[in-house]
Amino acid sequence: MDTNAMSxxxxxxxxxxxxxxxxxxxxxxxIFGYPGGAVLPIYDAIFQQEAVRHILVRHEQGAGHxxxxxxxxxxxxxxxxxxxxxxxxxxxxxLQDALMDSIPLVCITGQVPTTLIGSDAFQECDTVGIxxxxxxxxxxxxxxxxxxxxxxxxxxxxxxxxxxxxxxxIPKDVQFATGIYTPPPAQPSHQSYRPKLAGxxxxxxxxxxxxxxxxxPILYTGGGVVNSGPEASxxxxxxxxxxxxxxxxxxxxxxxxxxxxxNWLGMLGMHGTYEANHAMHGCDVMVCIGARFDxxxxxxxxxxxxxxxxxxxDIDPSSINKNVRVDLPIIGDVAHVLEELVxxxxxxxxxxxxxxxxxxxxxxxxxKARNSLGYKPSRxxxxxxxxxxxxxELTKGRDTYISTEVGQxxxxxxxxxxxxxxxxxxxxxxxxxxxxxxxxxxxxxxAHPESLCICIAGDASVLMNMQEMSTAIQHGxxxxxxxxxxxxxxxxxxxxxxxxxxxxxxxxxxALPDFVKLAEAYGGVGIRCQKPDELDDAINEMISVxxxxxxxxxxxxxxxxxxMIPSGKAHNEILLPDEATDEAVATAIDAKxxxxx
Amino acid sequence: MNTATQPPASAYFITEEREKNEARTxxxxxxxxxxxxxxxxxxxSGRGYNIESLTVSETEHERHLSRITxxxxxxxxxIEQLKSQLDRIVPVHRVVDLTRAAGEDGETGPxxxxxxxxxxxxxxxxxxxxxxxxxxxxxxxxxxxIEHFVFEITGRPSKIDKLVAIMAPLGLVEVCRTGVAALSRxxxxxxxPAEASA
Numbered sequence: 167m168d169t170n171a172m173s174x175x176x177x178x179x180x181x182x183x184x185x186x187x188x189x190x191x192x193x194x195x196x197i198f199g200y201p202g203g204a205v206l207p208i209y210d211a212i213f214q215q216e217a218v219r220h221i222l223v224r225h226e227q228g229a230g231h232x233x234x235x236x237x238x239x240x241x242x243x244x245x246x247x248x249x250x251x252x253x254x255x256x257x258x259x260x261l262q263d264a265l266m267d268s269i270p271l272v273c274i275t276g277q278v279p280t281t282l283i284g285s286d287a288f289q290e291c292d293t294v295g296i297x298x299x300x301x302x303x304x305x306x307x308x309x310x311x312x313x314x315x316x317x318x319x320x321x322x323x324x325x326x327x328x329x330x331x332x333x334x335x336i337p338k339d340v341q342f343a344t345g346i347y348t349p350p351p352a353q354p355s356h357q358s359y360r361p362k363l364a365g366x367x368x369x370x371x372x373x374x375x376x377x378x379x380x381x382x383p384i385l386y387t388g389g390g391v392v393n394s395g396p397e398a399s400x401x402x403x404x405x406x407x408x409x410x411x412x413x414x415x416x417x418x419x420x421x422x423x424x425x426x427x428x429n430w431l432g433m434l435g436m437h438g439t440y441e442a443n444h445a446m447h448g449c450d451v452m453v454c455i456g457a458r459f460d461x462x463x464x465x466x467x468x469x470x471x472x473x474x475x476x477x478x479x480d481i482d483p484s485s486i487n488k489n490v491r492v493d494l495p496i497i498g499d500v501a502h503v504l505e506e507l508v509x510x511x512x513x514x515x516x517x518x519x520x521x522x523x524x525x526x527x528x529x530x531x532x533x534k535a536r537n538s539l540g541y542k543p544s545r546x547x548x549x550x551x552x553x554x555x556x557x558x559e560l561t562k563g564r565d566t567y568i569s570t571e572v573g574q575x576x577x578x579x580x581x582x583x584x585x586x587x588x589x590x591x592x593x594x595x596x597x598x599x600x601x602x603x604x605x606x607x608x609x610x611x612x613a614h615p616e617s618l619c620i621c622i623a624g625d626a627s628v629l630m631n632m633q634e635m636s637t638a639i640q641h642g643x644x645x646x647x648x649x650x651x652x653x654x655x656x657x658x659x660x661x662x663x664x665x666x667x668x669x670x671x672x673x674x675x676x677a678l679p680d681f682v683k684l685a686e687a688y689g690g691v692g693i694r695c696q697k698p699d700e701l702d703d704a705i706n707e708m709i710s711v712x713x714x715x716x717x718x719x720x721x722x723x724x725x726x727x728x729x730m731i732p733s734g735k736a737h738n739e740i741l742l743p744d745e746a747t748d749e750a751v752a753t754a755i756d757a758k759x760x761x762x763x
Numbered sequence: 764m765n766t767a768t769q770p771p772a773s774a775y776f777i778t779e780e781r782e783k784n785e786a787r788t789x790x791x792x793x794x795x796x797x798x799x800x801x802x803x804x805x806x807x808s809g810r811g812y813n814i815e816s817l818t819v820s821e822t823e824h825e826r827h828l829s830r831i832t833x834x835x836x837x838x839x840x841x842i843e844q845l846k847s848q849l850d851r852i853v854p855v856h857r858v859v860d861l862t863r864a865a866g867e868d869g870e871t872g873p874x875x876x877x878x879x880x881x882x883x884x885x886x887x888x889x890x891x892x893x894x895x896x897x898x899x900x901x902x903x904x905x906x907x908x909i910e911h912f913v914f915e916i917t918g919r920p921s922k923i924d925k926l927v928a929i930m931a932p933l934g935l936v937e938v939c940r941t942g943v944a945a946l947s948r949x950x951x952x953x954x955x956p957a958e959a960s961a
Contacts, residue, residue, distance in 0.1 A: 294798060295801070298798065298801060298802060298805060299805055299809060302853070303852075303853040303854075304798075306797070306798075323853055328851075356853075357794065357826075357856070358793075358794060358853065358854055358855060358856040359853045359854075482851065483847045483850065483851065484844065484847035484848045484850070484851055486847070487840075487843070487844075488844055
């Protein structure tokens with residue numbers, strides 16, 4: 167029977183059936199979840215159909231991050247299904263993660279029957295209360311006849327405007343009850359929720375004039391470009407080609423402009439390149455596109471790009487003037503605004519003063535020559551930077567999705583892995599969630615079964631959701647977990663070295679598991695590599711294995727992540743690796759800076 | 764002595780808050796649905812901001828719209844940020860900073876009124892004095908016995924403060940205040956300029 171034809175009419179069904187029907191009608195093919203008492207009717211409905219495939223995880227947090235990875239790698243909303251009480255509370259971390267990184271995530275939670283709400287029933291928690299501040303919006307469904315409308319609205323709110331997580335909390339009696347299902351409206355409309363997509367034409371014209379008058383322009387882009395869809399990345403590339411302006415990006419925006427592009431300066435911010443940060447500091451016109459002047463980006467605020475006029479394109483009005491005062495805000499969707507910007511630029515036949523641009527580029531080339539990502543190679547031990555570089559060289563040109571955990575390895579991945587396209591880079595930026603990477607890469611692999619899905623991990627982070635290896639085995643997801651194992655929580659240690667007199671309090675993991683045996687215990691493949699000259703073969707072996715792999719890459723234990731803007735410093739006070747002697751590290755942050763941080 | 768210890772260090776840039784706090788009256792038009800008030804006040808409490816006064820009631824029954832009036836105190840740039848964050852809450856229709864709007868129109872503030880009920884118990888001279896002062900403040904007696912009065916008063920919060928202070932030594936038992944209801948001066952409403960009347 168043609169399910170699409172059926173879905174266009176109002177039909178009577180149970181609440182549980184409505185959930186599955188609404189998922190189908192909103193184009194959902196995969197959901198990530200974990201069953202429990204309060205969602206059993208929905209699981210029963212899932213059992214009786216094949217259109218929506220359920221991926222059983224091992225922990226609800228894993229379901230959330232897998233759904234995030236699925237979403238980030240496809241541009242579609244991620245969907246998770248969990249039970250009441252502990253199921254819902256375990257979902258809180260991925261919900262906040264998705265909120266901070268603007269990932270469309272629809273979380274359906276079971277709830278105790280409506281008559282028991284508030285009675286401290288078994289596995290009860292105030293889900294809408296707990297998730298209110300960590301969602302874009304949430305709903306408690308009290309009447310089965312509201313359920314279909316709310317589910318469609320949930321998808322609409324999650325995916326439009328600035329995307330984000332939503333929760334629909336469905337009591338068990340509502341799942342059992344029978345009511346009328348209505349299909350999604352052809353033109354979703356909402357009384358109060360109406361995100362603005364097109365930018366103000368007058369402001370876009372003003373932006374064109376301002377950018378064309380620049381002598382030292384820079385484009386500073388972020389995750390909003392990726393969220394806006396592939397057209398936004400295309401338009402961004404066109405804008406760069408038209409203006410010949412240098413471009414840098416936040417962690418979240420990597421891939422929107424290709425790392426091999428001529429105008430690429432690398433990532434900016436705390437561990438960004440010397441050239442990107444100096445160009446930000448010295449520019450006269452900055453165009454911030456889909457980024458939000460995060461504190462990891464700006465350094466000391468009162469020294470942030472002091473001489474520049476700033477244009478800020480963002481779909482969320484509350485991002486404007488939040489941390490940094492801007493001169494020309496344009497509220498709208500990146501793709502819509504860039505399309506108009508490019509059109510006006512072309513129509514007016516604008517160009518940035520070639521002489522000025524030439525001298526700007528030569529200044530930038532001077533900064534590039536400092537080779538800020540340089541490190542001391544070693545024949546005896548694998549440098550972590552080298553490991554990421556080799557991984558990149560041996561996988562580039564392939565159909566690859568890279569996720570990370572959080573810490574030093576994440577920064578090295580951002581610095582040394584070149585991203586050529588959007589939606590290929592999955593990382594927890596805003597919340598910095600250790601434990602994100604392994605489930606996220608499973609989510610990406612479920613969406614792209616034929617692709618090479620790699621998680622660049624740290625030995626500490628990866629243990630936080632290690633149980634999801636079992637999920638990968640069950641669902642035949644041959645994810646590759648590439649662990650840069652230095653036996654430390656490297657980023658914590660780096661901060662302790664900088665700020666706390668090298669007192670390494672609890673940042674050394676004294677009892678790590680044997681990752682090779684651990685992989686085998688789960689039914690996967692373990693690979694260990696300790697020597698630089700064996701690394702390529704080991705990576706090639708990892709790529710060729712058609713099973714989940716834990717790759718224990720033993721790297722130099724005490725390597726630190728540079729360049730680095732120490733706390734309380736400005737972009738132009740960035741610390742370079744060759745300057746990072748023990749003494750420089752110890753004194754990088756003076757007493758005044760320590761008071762500031 | 765603590766002088767030798769180093770200042771606390773962290774991975775953040777902490778700047779001193781230098782802006783002076785200001786009182787602001789915000790009007791927020793929302794869908795009248797469960798949880799909407801929690802969403803609105805959660806933004807204040809999440810920042811550690813106290814709400815000095817809060818008034819909520821459905822004002823448009825057909826469209827199920829409620830108007831929330833919040834009086835709060837905070838750094839101006841933080842309140843600006845709060846307003847745009849309030850505005851992006853899904854069931855919020857509109858947010859207007861009545862204090863700021865009044866300032867832009869050259870006014871000192873919006874029209875603000877509050878209703879209070881005061882229960883004053885006592886006998887003899889004190890009782891007479893309470894009644895006399897209530898009359899001076901144009902408070903109405905809405906309940907009484909030979910041992911007490913309940914007064915109703917409407918006015919600016921400062922006027923109510925004064926009456927409460929005066930009644931305190933005269934046997935004030937309890938006070939209930941509605942919180943501030945506020946409108947902007949002039950012909951325009953919070954949803955935009957007033958339509959020319961037919």
